Amino acid sequence: MEEFVLLFRLDILTKEKQPSPELLQVYMKQYQDWIGGIAAQNKFVGGKGLSTEGRVLKYNNVITDGPFAEIKESIAGYTIIRALDFDDAVKMASGCPILNGEGNSVEVRRVQNPK
Amino acid sequence: MKEEAVIPHLFRMEYRKIVAVLSKRFGFEQIEIAEDITSDTFLTATQTWGMNGLPENPVAWLYNVAKNKAKNHLQRNAVFENKIAPELKYREFISLDPDIDLSPKNINDSQLQMMFAICHPSISSEAQIGLSLRILCGFGIEEIADAFLTNKETINKRLFRAKEKLRAEKIDIELPATTQMDSRLEAVLATIYLLFNEGYYSVSQNKTIRKELCFEAMRLCKMLVENETTNNPSANALLSLMCFHASRFEARFNKNGETVLYDEQDTGLWNPEMISQGGYYLNRSANGDKISKYHLEAGIAYWSTQKPDTKEKWENVLQLYNRLLQIQYSPIAALNRTYALSKANSKEEAILEAEKLNLIENPFYFGLLGELWLDIDNKKSIENFKKALVLTKTETGRLTIQAKLAKISEGNFIS
Numbered sequence: 001m002e003e004f005v006l007l008f009r010l011d012i013l014t015k016e017k018q019p020s021p022e023l024l025q026v027y028m029k030q031y032q033d034w035i036g037g038i039a040a041q042n043k044f045v046g047g048k049g050l051s052t053e054g055r056v057l058k059y060n061n062v063i064t065d066g067p068f069a070e071i072k073e074s075i076a077g078y079t080i081i082r083a084l085d086f087d088d089a090v091k092m093a094s095g096c097p098i099l100n101g102e103g104n105s106v107e108v109r110r111v112q113n114p115k
Numbered sequence: 116m117k118e119e120a121v122i123p124h125l126f127r128m129e130y131r132k133i134v135a136v137l138s139k140r141f142g143f144e145q146i147e148i149a150e151d152i153t154s155d156t157f158l159t160a161t162q163t164w165g166m167n168g169l170p171e172n173p174v175a176w177l178y179n180v181a182k183n184k185a186k187n188h189l190q191r192n193a194v195f196e197n198k199i200a201p202e203l204k205y206r207e208f209i210s211l212d213p214d215i216d217l218s219p220k221n222i223n224d225s226q227l228q229m230m231f232a233i234c235h236p237s238i239s240s241e242a243q244i245g246l247s248l249r250i251l252c253g254f255g256i257e258e259i260a261d262a263f264l265t266n267k268e269t270i271n272k273r274l275f276r277a278k279e280k281l282r283a284e285k286i287d288i289e290l291p292a293t294t295q296m297d298s299r300l301e302a303v304l305a306t307i308y309l310l311f312n313e314g315y316y317s318v319s320q321n322k323t324i325r326k327e328l329c330f331e332a333m334r335l336c337k338m339l340v341e342n343e344t345t346n347n348p349s350a351n352a353l354l355s356l357m358c359f360h361a362s363r364f365e366a367r368f369n370k371n372g373e374t375v376l377y378d379e380q381d382t383g384l385w386n387p388e389m390i391s392q393g394g395y396y397l398n399r400s401a402n403g404d405k406i407s408k409y410h411l412e413a414g415i416a417y418w419s420t421q422k423p424d425t426k427e428k429w430e431n432v433l434q435l436y437n438r439l440l441q442i443q444y445s446p447i448a449a450l451n452r453t454y455a456l457s458k459a460n461s462k463e464e465a466i467l468e469a470e471k472l473n474l475i476e477n478p479f480y481f482g483l484l485g486e487l488w489l490d491i492d493n494k495k496s497i498e499n500f501k502k503a504l505v506l507t508k509t510e511t512g513r514l515t516i517q518a519k520l521a522k523i524s525e526g527n528f529i530s
Contacts, residue, residue, distance in 0.1 A: 029434070033460070036437025037468050040449035044441055 001082045003045055003111040004089040006096070009073045010104040012052050013066075030097035038081055038092055047079030072103055086110065122164070125173060126157055130253035133181045135225035136217055138250075139288045140185070143232060143281055150250075152188060156181040182215040225288070226251065227342055230335060232288045234303040235281060242277035243306045244313060249274055252331040262313060262324050290344060300345060304353050304409070307332050307339075311357050322372050326364060333357050340396070351400035352409035358393035359416035362386040374511045382422055390420045411439040415451075429458035446474050450483050462487050478506035482516065493523055 011017045019027060038044045052074075056064045076098075083089035089108050098104045130153055137149035159180055160173070170176040233246045248254040248262070260270045291299040314328025336354040339345040366384035369375050397413050414435045418428050436452035449472055457465030466487050474480035485500035497520060504516045 029430075032434055032437045033456070036433070036440055036452060036456075037471070039437070039440035039444060040452050040468065041471055041473075042444040042449070044444070 001043075001084060002089075002113075004081055004083050004086075005109045005111060006047075006079045006081065006089075006093050007107040007109065008076045008078065008096070008098055008104075009107065010076050010098055010101060011072045012074050012076050013071050027097065030100075034095050034097055035079065037095070038079075043082045043092065045080035045082055047077065049077035050075060073105070080111070121169060121173060122157065122161055125160075125177065127253050129174060129177055130154075130157070131251055132222045132226065133177070133217070134250055134253075135229045136215065136222055137181070137185055139225040139228060140215060141189075143286055143288055146250075146278060146282075148188060152184045153181060156184060178217045182217065185215045223338070223342075227338060227345065228288045228290055230303055230338070231291055231299055232281065232286050234299075234306040235284070235286050236302050237284045237286070238277045238280050240306060240309055242273055242280075244310050245270060245273050246277050247306060247310060247335070248328075248331070251335060254331075258324060261321055262317065262328055293344075296344065297347065300339070300347060300350065303339070304336070304349055307336050308353060308357075308409075310335075311360075315360060322368055329357070329361050329364065333361065340399070348400045348403040348405065349407040349409050351396045352407055352413045355393045355396035355400055356409055356413035356416045358389050358396060359413065359420055362389035362393065362420060376511075376515060377419070385420065393417065393420070406438075408439060408442045411435050411442070415439070424458070426459070429455050433459040446472075446477055447479070450474070450477070450479050454483060454486070457487055462491060466491075476506065478503045478508070478512060481506065485516075485519065489523065493526070497523055 035044065035047070054066060056066070058064070081089060081092055083092060086108070089110075093106045093108050096106050099106060133153045133156065134146075134149050137152060138146045141149055156177055160177060164170070164173075230247075230251060233250060234243050238246075245259055245263075248259045249256070254262075256267050256270050256274075260267045263270065290296075311329050311332035314325045314332065317325050317328070333354065336350060336357065339350045340354055362385050363377075363380060365386065366380040366382070367375055375381075393413070393416070397417060400410055400413065412435075415432055418432050418435075421428055433452065433455040436448060436455055440448055440452060453465050453469045453472065456468055466484070469480075469484055469487060472480060481499045481503035485496050485498075485503060488496035488499060490496075500516050500520050500523075504513060504520070507513055507516060
């Protein structure tokens with residue numbers, strides 16, 4: 001088994017794109033049901049959602065508010081899972097409910113273990 | 116109470132208190148002497164009371180005798196330490212004032228401190244449970260052997276080794292420092308929970324012992340929540356969880372001591388007082404920002420006390436299992452989660468999820484699949500129940516599955 005990081009990218013800033021509290025509750029259930037299914041296979045390692053604030057530090061002491069180069073692709077959170085290989089990881093990631101929304105994406109990255 | 120019943124009763128209630136106080140006073144390296152003196156006290160009581168009848172206040176009598184025996188021991192020790200071995204200087208001066216404090220407060224403090232000494236991460240959890248039963252609960256070696264389905268020698272060896280190890284590690288009988296409290300408390304709670312499970316799910320047919328294991332675990336946990344320094348949200352959640360489970364104790368066994376499955380339990384035998392206690396501690400557990408696995412399990416256990424099959428119940432149970440599995444995976448939680456999914460979402464979704472679990476050596480896995488396929492594809496249901504039947508190790512399990520199989524073929528015959 002290898003570890004993979006799933007990065008969730010979606011627009012978490014544009015006001016009119018944010019779900020109503022009722023809808024948010026539906027999304028939370030979908031998300032928890034999906035993660036619960038991964039955890040039930042003993043393949044969940046960890047993960048967190050991220051708040052919308054952020055700072056970006058750049059070369060030459062440049063610090064900017066808001067972490068996002070491209071607002072539509074803000075990182076909303078991450079999850080680390082265990083999978084047999086890339087295919088397995090992608091299969092699990094494909095159930096992620098944020099993929100029901102246009103423009104959203106899940107990036108799957110393998111964790112590199114020091115050799 | 117009759118005389119012959121008094122001594123075992125007192126032994127169960129008082130042995131652990133005297134041992135805790137004496138061990139605390141002597142230090143862990145002399146725990147065996149503390150145990151010997153305590154046992155000896157009960158022997159003296161048996162002999163004296165047998166001849167002279169019961170004293171007016173048996174507990175005070177026991178404390179007095181224990182005190183005197185302990186003082187004699189300390190004095191003998193002090194003579195050796197202070198007069199014979201002063202040049203060796205390997206031990207600090209032992210006070211010649213051998214006061215033994217058997218006040219309720221000191222008894223309680225000593226037992227709590229003992230709990231932390233015994234549930235020390237340096238010894239195995241099996242050894243922790245054994246020592247807890249012996250020293251914190253006053254169980255006889257034979258009773259412990261019975262609970263673990265093993266013999267007295269094995270238990271004696273296990274306890275001996277555990278004590279050696281604790282001595283070698285120089286474990287003090289004291290409460291951990293505030294900075295370490297949470298992590299050490301976690302180890303104590305883990306042991307208490309194992310102790311409870313040992314009673315609740317044990318293979319031992321001895322119902323009395325099983326029940327006592329559960330109640331002892333609850334008593335120890337209660338001591339923790341009643342003490343200011345050890346009363347934290349996790350401890351309350353654990354106590355709540357145990358109350359909810361224990362509320363079904365009477366309903367879980369029939370007259371022959373066989374297990375009665377949840378669905379077939381007489382809810383009239385569920386203990387409402389225990390359920391409300393569970394609710395009380397669950398409320399108390401809800402402060403602080405940490406949600407432990409005990410919180411989630413207590414939540415699930417709460418819903419188990421609500422028999423009606425409502426959508427709300429299963430949605431809540433599903434979400435609690437989703438979160439529990441993210442904190443700690445176990446096959447049984449994975450299977451229960453999938454069952455809750457079938458009730459909250461749909462059987463079809465649950466079948467897809469169940470097949471991913473692939474727990475092909477677990478009879479409950481096939482039992483779950485059998486249950487999920489039922490009424491969707493009865494042939495598949497039967498296939499799975501048959502696989503479960505081959506794998507199941509208990510008689511109750513076999514009987515339950517056979518009954519299911521009979522019911523399905525009956526249904527097929529009618530249709």
